[in-house]
Amino acid sequence: QQIMKKSELLAGKKILVTAGGTSEPIDPVRYITNRSSGKMGYAIAEACANAGAEVKLITASDMQVSNPNIEVERVITSNDMLDAVKNNFDSINVLIMAAAVSDYKSEVVSDQKIKKNGDYLEIRLKKTPDILKEVTKQKGNQFIVGFAAETQDLIVNAIKKLETKKLDLLLANDVSNDNIGFSSDNNQISFIDKNGVFAKTNIESKASISSKLVKILSERLD
Ligand code: CTP
Numbered sequence: 001q002q003i004m005k006k007s008e009l010l011a012g013k014k015i016l017v018t019a020g021g022t023s024e025p026i027d028p029v030r031y032i033t034n035r036s037s038g039k040m041g042y043a044i045a046e047a048c049a050n051a052g053a054e055v056k057l058i059t060a061s062d063m064q065v066s067n068p069n070i071e072v073e074r075v076i077t078s079n080d081m082l083d084a085v086k087n088n089f090d091s092i093n094v095l096i097m098a099a100a101v102s103d104y105k106s107e108v109v110s111d112q113k114i115k116k117n118g119d120y121l122e123i124r125l126k127k128t129p130d131i132l133k134e135v136t137k138q139k140g141n142q143f144i145v146g147f148a149a150e151t152q153d154l155i156v157n158a159i160k161k162l163e164t165k166k167l168d169l170l171l172a173n174d175v176s177n178d179n180i181g182f183s184s185d186n187n188q189i190s191f192i193d194k195n196g197v198f199a200k201t202n203i204e205s206k207a208s209i210s211s212k213l214v215k216i217l218s219e220r221l222d
């Protein structure tokens with residue numbers, strides 16, 4: 001068996017990573033978003049680039065990317081992110097959806113700032129497109145990795161996501177614990193495939209989790 005240097009584990013692979021929480025406008029000065037920082041996706045992009053992959057990062061986070069080998073495309077809304085992922089999907093080997101995509105957006109986006117008026121304001125929200133479900137419709141040989149952020153019944157809910165979104169690999173994380181996930185530098189992940197949970201990390205850095213993901217990808221890609 002050929003022994004590869006760690007730096008070559010993903011040589012020749014084209015990998016698309018999404019990161020950050022999308023924002024959905026309500027009016028010119030307001031939007032709805034979530035607590036995702038983008039750190040997990042950035043760490044994955046970094047680890048894949050260091051393993052020799054050609055990496056493109058589609059990000060809804062405003063964090064800077066220092067690695068010159070990572071191509072960056074910035075997006076704001078879930079629809080922007082859907083378009084960006086679709087435009088790149090046919091030419092990639094791996095999609096890693098680490099972004100926290102907004103599930104709902106304001107049904108109507110006001111052209112003018114909404115004036116304060118009365119004790120209550122109702123904003124009707126409409127479901128956003130599910131990016132993973134949209135792109136798996138055009139799936140060829142791409143290896144697709146998703147995340148599941150849960151606050152309860154982590155594994156049961158995660159396995160449902162793996163199946164309904166037709167994923168090859170899913171990284172499940174418990175987001176009820178403030179010490180891990182979201183803006184933290186640490187996370188704890190259960191790796192799940194069609195046979196169930198096959199690995200679980202300790203609470204460890206997002207960089208360390210990303211190297212484990214790189215190793216798993218290198219074993220599972222042909
Ligand atoms: N995802 C997506 N498009 C969306 C919402 C989520 O592609 N509109 C992706 C995420 O990037 C993640 C996976 O789907 O890789 C699971 O996201 P998650 O928020 O955990 O699940 P949802 O399907 O949105 O369900 P819920 O939030 O109700 O648990």
Ligand code: CA
Nearest residue numbers: 100101102103
């Ligand atoms: Ca969601």
